[in-house]
Amino acid sequence: MASTMKAIQISTTGGTEVLKCETIPRPNITGSDDVLIKNHFIGVNFIDIYHRTGLYPLPLPAIIGREGAGIVESVGDNVKDFVPGDRVIYLASSYAEYVNAPAKYVAKIPEGVDSKVAAASLIQGLTSHLLVSHAYPVKKDDWVLIHAAAGGVGLLLTQLVKSIGAHAIGTVSTPEKAELAKSAGAEHVINYTSQDVVEEVLRITNNEGVHVVYDGVGKSTFEASLSSVRQLGSFISYGNASGKVPPFDITRLATKNIRLMRTSLFGYLVTGEDFQKYTSELFDLLLGGKLDIKIWKTYKLSEARQAHEDLEGRKTFGKLLMTP
Ligand SMILES: NC(=O)c1ccc[n+]([C@@H]2O[C@H](COP(=O)([O-])OP(=O)(O)OC[C@H]3O[C@@H](n4cnc5c(N)ncnc54)[C@H](OP(=O)(O)O)[C@@H]3O)[C@@H](O)[C@H]2O)c1
Known part of the structure; x- marks a missing residue:
């Protein structure tokens, strides 16, 4: 495995010009509760724009992005629920080829759900599900x-x-x-x-x-x-x-x-049990045909700037994804 990877790491906040695809050291498992994931799909969300512009401040430098789907490469000593080769979705800094995600925010993708659909539905699907079931039960x-x-x-x-x-x-x-x-x-x-x-x-x-x-x-x-x-x-x-x-x-x-x-999605995802429960409900909605995921476009990671311009320019509908 290469010791470097491509990533969008911002060192200052600002316009889309701060989104530069760089070669940086590839992460290793740093914590015993972490899961190292090789990204297959990276979700683009409006929160990535808030992080880029500084509306929601992040300690810098930072790899932006909040979600993705991929394959487990290796796991920390305490991690018992995942093994290398598992197909997973996760919540962690995601605009990169490899991601070190806390195991509490990783879930296996069930058979019958495509990795691309899983990546496209995680944050937006959980948000929608929790809005109609918890924030105000419709x-x-x-x-x-x-x-x-x-x-x-x-x-x-x-x-x-x-x-x-x-x-x-x-x-x-x-x-x-x-x-x-x-x-x-x-x-x-x-x-x-x-x-x-x-x-x-x-x-x-x-x-x-x-x-x-x-x-x-x-x-x-x-x-x-x-x-x-x-x-x-x-x-x-x-x-x-x-x-x-x-x-x-x-x-x-x-x-x-x-x-x-x-509301904030993360306010509903305090524990790993919360994340497992709500992602499992999300997968049930997908498998039960209650959610049809529309993908606007799948960009390359190196096209992150274009993806942000399209999303904040109100050009898009449905989900924007990237591949590393
Ligand atoms: N609270 C949470 O945890 C949580 C989680 C996920 C998302 N969100 C929020 O949900 C909202 C939607 O997120 P999303 O990722 O699904 O994005 P999105 O809805 O696909 O894109 C934003 C849409 O907002 C509309 N809009 C109206 N005025 C706008 C303006 N001045 N600039 C840009 N867009 C404008 C546009 O639709 P029209 O062209 O039809 O006006 C645009 O397509 C965002 O505010 C995001 O922060 C919150």
Whole structure:
């Protein structure tokens, strides 16, 4: 095995120019609870952009990326659940040929699930699953507003909401994305670049508003989300694709007794048992046909810059992957 590898390691935050593919020493097992993985697929997520720009600060230098799928090369002394050759998904710094991942965030990919699909569904699939099952448990016949419904998380959220028997209203920026959101199960789609979201939501819901809004867009949709929620409804904020939501006066929630929650996937994955339980539920959803994973494009690791430009340029729908 070579002693070096290709990786995207940033030493400063900034624009996409900081994403340079470099040759650095290949990791060895450093901790007795670690698993060394040869990457086959690397997931690209919006959080990688927050890490690159510094919105979510990382100690530098840092290999960015948060997820991938590959084959176990070797394991630390305490690791009993994995052996070399296992096909796995993991959560760890991933923009590299090899990754040293903590065993608590590694899971075997079951037979019947393709490694590419597993990599494409991990963060966005777990996020969607936990949003509809824990952050606000969606019930049959609920009205649900999903922003960026053709995005990676958005398409999966829409499918899950539909499979529960609730009514999904999606927002998107283009007619092509509207078609995709509809094919994922959105009953209504609003183009939030040309239509008034609140007006449309109230029209669709007979002036009542939605039981829950899932908002990963953040700054630009915050006000519309607040106004679209019904009396006693829930506002689940889970991202900032358009920028961070500025501080606001919480007494505004009192006009409709709105529950407001800001979730992070990692807040649900405190222990290794949490990770195993929720990934196993995710695999059940995949194997049961409840989630259809749309892959926008598989880039090369050396094309990370292009992948970031496409994702933050709102060009993409579904999942972006890279291969080392
Ligand atoms: N809380 C968590 O643990 C967690 C986990 C995973 C993801 N997330 C969040 O979920 C959101 C979606 O993530 P994703 O990876 O699936 O990305 P994505 O939805 O595939 O891409 C972001 C989408 O947001 C929309 N958008 C609206 N305004 C935008 C702007 N000014 N700049 C860029 N995009 C804008 C675009 O869709 P339109 O063109 O249709 O507007 C764009 O395609 C992100 O905010 C991410 O941080 C949170």
